[in-house]
Amino acid sequence: MNLRLHDTSTRTVRDFTPRVPGAASVYLCGLTVQAPPHIGHLRGGVNYDVLRRWLTHHGLDVNFVRNVTDIDDKLLAKALEHDRPFWSIAYENERLLAADYAALGVLEPTYEPRATGHIPEMLTLIGELIEKGHAYPAGDGSGDVYFDVRSFPAYGSLSGQRLDHMQAATDAPERAKRDPRDFALWKGEKPTEPSNAFWDTQYGRGRPGWHLECSAMARRYLGDTFDIHGGGMDLVFPHHENEVAQSQAAGLGFARYWVHVGMLNLNGEKMAKSVGNVVDLTALRKHVRPVEVRYYLAVPHYRSKIDYTEEALKESASAYRRLEGFVRRAAERLGADEVRADLGELSPDFVAAMDEDLNTSAAMGAVHEVTREGNSAADAGDDKAFGFAAASVRRMLDVFGLDPLSPQWTEVDGGGDLRGTLDALVALTLEQRQAARSRRDYPTSDMLRDQLTAAGVQVEDTPHGPRWTYETKKG
Structure with a gap:
């Protein structure tokens, strides 16, 4: 096949050759579902959906895995803030995400694993890393387990950084780390977090670190080596860098190509709940249809930055309506x-x-x-x-x-x-309008057309008769 992809790991455009002829394996880092999704989240889902469809066009059987991170620091903090079980918040937002993806025509993944369903696989990976000398339990009795970044000479290669220039990892206290940049594979139980968010293990009660989750789930569903790993540009470091390190240190080939999507910004900043500058699909549907939102998200090159404005969205919607x-x-x-x-x-x-x-x-x-x-x-x-x-x-x-x-x-x-019902109702109104025109009753004809326009139905008189399109009412 002739497909070429920009590979973040080499920072060059490379010819894509699937590991298994006739098939392609793709892992997309899904969302951490601590809050409802916004269109910045949905951009990646749409972009990788187009990639998946193009791989299918090339005759490949695509095994597409998109995970759900249903336990992490932010989600547990939200659970305490709202006095709710963390899993109820995660599931509620997961359902909202699924509904938004469906509204935008994003195909369902082959598998959509949740992090909490794969604790055994994560513990197996930790054990392999400890055995190979790449990880160690904390010596302070916290129950933490850390990855030893200095034991993996290639650390930093994905993001193009040198270890000595990196700041300390902030996912756990430094007190028990051999190096401040070591990151947590497993986090011991803490009295400041929900008591139902931990599992009993040989290291003590605890829960997985974010980076570990994706490595374990990708391995479970795609094997030790797979074709494409995707996610947003903001995940290159530290998330994907850490995934590479822990997976390859365990002896896995892991991802052969890394494909990252650019950010969707609002007011010059990445759209994010923490910043408070988010726009969700529900808000956009007051102005444009979901198909037009999909066009808006799908047409810019996947690596490009999108600066969201209402004007740009409306221009994009108009372009789709012409097609x-x-x-x-x-x-x-x-x-x-x-x-x-x-x-x-x-x-x-x-x-x-x-x-x-x-x-x-x-x-x-x-x-x-x-x-x-x-x-x-x-x-x-x-x-x-x-x-x-x-x-x-x-x-x-x-x-x-x-x-x-x-x-x-x-x-x-x-x-x-509703399309069939709307077709019938509009057709009846157009027949009444045509009858009025035939008898030269132009005031009635214009009134019927104005009523259709007010309802969002645009009528165009053509040599082959009137044709109509439906537009979501603005406002």
């Missing part, structure tokens, strides 16, 4: 069976862009170019070229999970199977 209108126009004029995605072809420019480090921005430019050519063919009365262009646009948009005629998006606002 949607083109496809719907073709389906209405020629019939949906004549513009099926399987009848079209991927533009060579689209393929080249997607294969060159998943350049979604350039690929979408190719989609718009085919749309312009299709509109010209339609205006010239060349229905064959019009239909072929529409089918090709559908096929390319399907790679992005954005096919306007997909059942995912033909349900109005993703909120129920």
Whole structure:
């Protein structure tokens, strides 16, 4: 295959060759579910969904694992703050995350493991590291177990840092560490944390460190060596650096490629609950449809930084509506069976862009170019070229999970199977409007059109009859 990906570990674009012919294994660091998700979180889910779809296009059987971190320092602090079991907070937010992913058309992962369900695998990995001399139990009776960073000469290679230039790890007190930069694999029970958040082990009662969780779960579902490990740019250090160290020190090949997604910023800062500068999907759905949010998140190159503004979101939504209108126009004029995605072809420019480090921005430019050519063919009365262009646009948009005629998006606002009902009601109103026009009752015709517009239905009179699109009401 011709796919090339920017590998964080080498800081170069490398040809992607799957470890197992005909298959691809991908591990995405999922969210820590201490709070409801925001669109900064959802960007990564959408970007890796597009990567997964493109790998599938290349004929690969993709084993896609996306974990849930349902225990960590922040989650336990939230449990104490709200006097609730930590798992109830985690599960509530996990359900919200799943609903947001579904609303944006993100495919379900092959597996979605929770950290708390894999304590035995984590303890096995700790034991292997201690046996190999890369980890040690704290000597102060705390029950902590630390990774010895100086025992792993390659530490810092993923992030391109030198150990002597790093600050101390802040995930545990320094008192029992051999080196301040050693990080916690296991954390002993503390009286300041919920008593139900610990497990009995040979090291004493305790719970896993964040970095350990992902290494153990990736190994459990993808084996000692797998193809692609993903996550946000903010995870490169220390999270992914520590994953590499503990996994390879245990003798695992671990990830062959590292692919990281850029941040989504608001007011110049990374969108984060701790900063308080977050926008969630519920808020956006008051202004645009979920499919338009997906377009907004999917089109910029995955490594690029996105600076969120309402204006940029609306411009992106308008761009998608142009593509949607083109496809719907073709389906209405020629019939949906004549513009099926399987009848079209991927533009060579689209393929080249997607294969060159998943350049979604350039690929979408190719989609718009085919749309312009299709509109010209339609205006010239060349229905064959019009239909072929529409089918090709559908096929390319399907790679992005954005096919306007997909059942995912033909349900109005993703909120129920209402498209058929709305079609019937609008069709009836348009028939009444057409009857009024035929008898030259233009005030009634204009009134019916204004009523549709007020309801979010945009009507366009064409030589082939009126056509309509639905837009979420703004406000």
